[in-house]
Amino acid sequence: MAHxxxxxHPIGIYLKIWGLLFVLSTASYLVDxxxxxxxxxxxLIVVLMLLKAGLIxxxxxxxxxxxxxxxxxxxxxxxxxxxxxxxxxxxxxYTFLTRAVFFVQRLL
Amino acid sequence: MSQPTLTSTGQAVPLPEGLPxxxxxxxxxxxxxxxxxxxxxxxxxxxxxxxxxxxCFLISYMTVRMSTTEPWPNPSEVFSLTLWGAKIPLILIxxxxxxxxxxxxxxxxxxxxxxxxxxxxxxxLLLLTAAMGATFVGMQAFEWTKLIVDEGVRPWSNPLGAAQxxxxxxxxxxxxxxxxxxxxxxxxxxxIKVLRGDLDRQTPGFLTGRKGNYEIVEIMGLYWHFxxxxxxxxxxxxxxx
Numbered sequence: 165m166a167h168x169x170x171x172x173h174p175i176g177i178y179l180k181i182w183g184l185l186f187v188l189s190t191a192s193y194l195v196d197x198x199x200x201x202x203x204x205x206x207x208l209i210v211v212l213m214l215l216k217a218g219l220i221x222x223x224x225x226x227x228x229x230x231x232x233x234x235x236x237x238x239x240x241x242x243x244x245x246x247x248x249x250x251x252x253x254x255x256x257x258y259t260f261l262t263r264a265v266f267f268v269q270r271l272l
Numbered sequence: 273m274s275q276p277t278l279t280s281t282g283q284a285v286p287l288p289e290g291l292p293x294x295x296x297x298x299x300x301x302x303x304x305x306x307x308x309x310x311x312x313x314x315x316x317x318x319x320x321x322x323x324x325x326x327x328c329f330l331i332s333y334m335t336v337r338m339s340t341t342e343p344w345p346n347p348s349e350v351f352s353l354t355l356w357g358a359k360i361p362l363i364l365i366x367x368x369x370x371x372x373x374x375x376x377x378x379x380x381x382x383x384x385x386x387x388x389x390x391x392x393x394x395x396x397l398l399l400l401t402a403a404m405g406a407t408f409v410g411m412q413a414f415e416w417t418k419l420i421v422d423e424g425v426r427p428w429s430n431p432l433g434a435a436q437x438x439x440x441x442x443x444x445x446x447x448x449x450x451x452x453x454x455x456x457x458x459x460x461x462x463x464i465k466v467l468r469g470d471l472d473r474q475t476p477g478f479l480t481g482r483k484g485n486y487e488i489v490e491i492m493g494l495y496w497h498f499x500x501x502x503x504x505x506x507x508x509x510x511x512x513x
Contacts (some may be wrong), residue, residue: 171387233308248327
């Protein structure tokens with residue numbers, strides 16, 4: 165079997181994903197263009213971002229057709245970053261609080 | 273040419289799918305990543321480590337942005353351009369995003385034509401990808417010049433608001449731009465290899481001495497798509513948030 169290890173897919177799938185990425189990027193640009201604010205803005209940004217990232221990894225990087233042994237090794241560890249995200253947010257809130265207290269005291 | 277799975281059974285052993293597949297792959301006393309050339313597996317591992325580097329940058333950015341008492345400059349206005357007499361918000365970054373996504377599209381097609389041994393098409397598509405990458409870096413240089421020279425933004429201070437804006441901006445986009453620049457150089461190298469027919473003749477690479485084959489186009493592609501992937505996150509968190 166020649167090139168059993170190569171990824172061979174019809175060209176059409178790449179063009180479709182390409183088009184979809186354009187649509188999603190335009191949508192995320194429009195979020196800013198129409199000045200959406202608050203939770204609506206943040207939700208849309210994150211959802212569109214995750215959709216784009218998913219399409220790139222799944223189709224352009226061929227993760228969709230790889231064996232689960234590789235998929236899990238690459239996709240599961242980044243979930244740990246959510247812990248770092250949480251720690252960063254806690255730390256930031258605390259720093260902001262101490263700064264606010266300090267600057268208010270200096271004003272008095 | 274690629275070898276069939278190396279076993280003594282005379283032919284490739286069928287591999288189980290799903291969770292039993294994971295157990296079988298990892299307990300096979302062979303290489304764990306089946307149907308993947310080791311170069312590709314190693315590129316994936318490298319990209320995983322790079323994911324952590326960029327995530328550290330982005331999470332640090334979140335931390336300093338949340339904790340500053342100064343107002344954060346509005347990226348929508350900072351990165352706007354005046355085109356045809358109208359001020360369009362964030363337009364430069366939007367164009368950069370579309371350029372990078374298009375380069376990812378041509379890259380994916382280059383990989384596909386590479387496996388079909390269509391040397392001319394692969395070469396042209398790789399070169400097109402490199403050209404769009406270079407365009408992206410050029411636009412980034414323009415953006416940096418505008419911010420540094422016209423707006424007076426520095427990594428340690430800036431007149432628009434919180435000083436952390438400058439530090440995180442130069443750090444994150446600088447690191448990403450470096451990745452794109454390195455990618456452009458490697459794209460050109462791979463494109464030349466494809467055009468010369470090095471990959472058909474299995475000519476050893478000048479750096480690694482490994483036999484040339486079309487897998488290196490796909491491995492190059494993984495790196496390039498990753499650069500695009502990182503930009504998706506930077507675009508969302510730095511420019512749109």
